[in-house]
Amino acid sequence: MARSDEQNRLARERARGVILQAAIETFAERGVTGASIAEITQRAGVAQGLVNYHFGGKDQLVVAVIDQWFEALFGIPEVPGDADLRLAGIIDGAIMATGYALPLQKVVLALQQQPATHRLYAQAEDRHHERAVAAEEKVRDIFRERGAADPELEEIMLRGTLEGILLKFAVYEETFPLEDARRWMYRLYALPEPAQPLPLTGPARATPLRLRASGVVTGASKGADAD
Structure with a gap:
């Protein structure tokens, strides 16, 4: 048929x-x-x-990957409520995306920095310009409501901090304490302590806390040996 x-x-x-x-x-x-x-x-x-x-072709496939990342970024659900609740929702959404979409995040992080593909990322950024500006303004409105002296800089620094967490998690993966980083950001912005941890998988925090990429490599080697 x-x-x-x-x-x-x-x-x-x-x-x-x-x-x-x-x-x-x-x-x-x-x-x-x-x-x-x-x-x-x-x-x-x-x-x-x-x-x-x-x-x-391959370049167009790379572009499609970047576009999917932008769609995921703009698709993070907004939390309704006052400025503090919305800011907490942004932090939680970004931390969750870091924990659950690491392959996509790692790829786009590399594409942003490599000379051979930076052009493709910049072109995608231009295509999504209007949505990016709207998203930036929503965050800047949060900081305006919170009485920030420079909402534009606050938005940029929030994004930079969240991207730094992504970068560290991309390098150290499960040895990086995502939940602790989340709570640190809550304290940074004087937000109420979250009642529950995010539903992220991973081992308990090591004591003393030390970031080591070797732990990720060892884990990957064990997985390869098992195959």
Whole structure:
């Protein structure tokens, strides 16, 4: 029986999503330069020609990854309430995104910095300019309500701090104490102590607390040995 137009559309969307997820995972493991279309399609379980069909090539696939990151960023739900509640919601949303979407976060972090792909990130930033400005203004409004002397700088420094947490977590992964970092930010902004921890997985905080990338490498090696 021939498939309907709707079934064909859904099949195309599924194939595109599978390729995109495989690209994110492969780029996170091997870097954009080191990853090949063959590796991506093998992971996705699809023919190589589907990358050209859905995306047009590797650069366009990278652009699609960046666009997905922007969509995820703008898709973090807003918490209703006063300025403190909304600020706490932004912190929690960013920490949760760091914990649960690490491959995508790592890829885009690298794309922002590497000369070969910075241009693609900058172009994506231009495409999402209006939504980015609207998101920035919402955060600046929070700081205005809180009586900040320089809401623009406060928004930039909040973003910089959250991006710093992402960077450290990308390097140290589960040895980085995300929940403690969250609570530190609450204290930084004089927010009420959160009643519950975020639903993040990971080992208990080590004592004494020391960040070591070797712990991540050792864990990955053990996983590879088990395979």
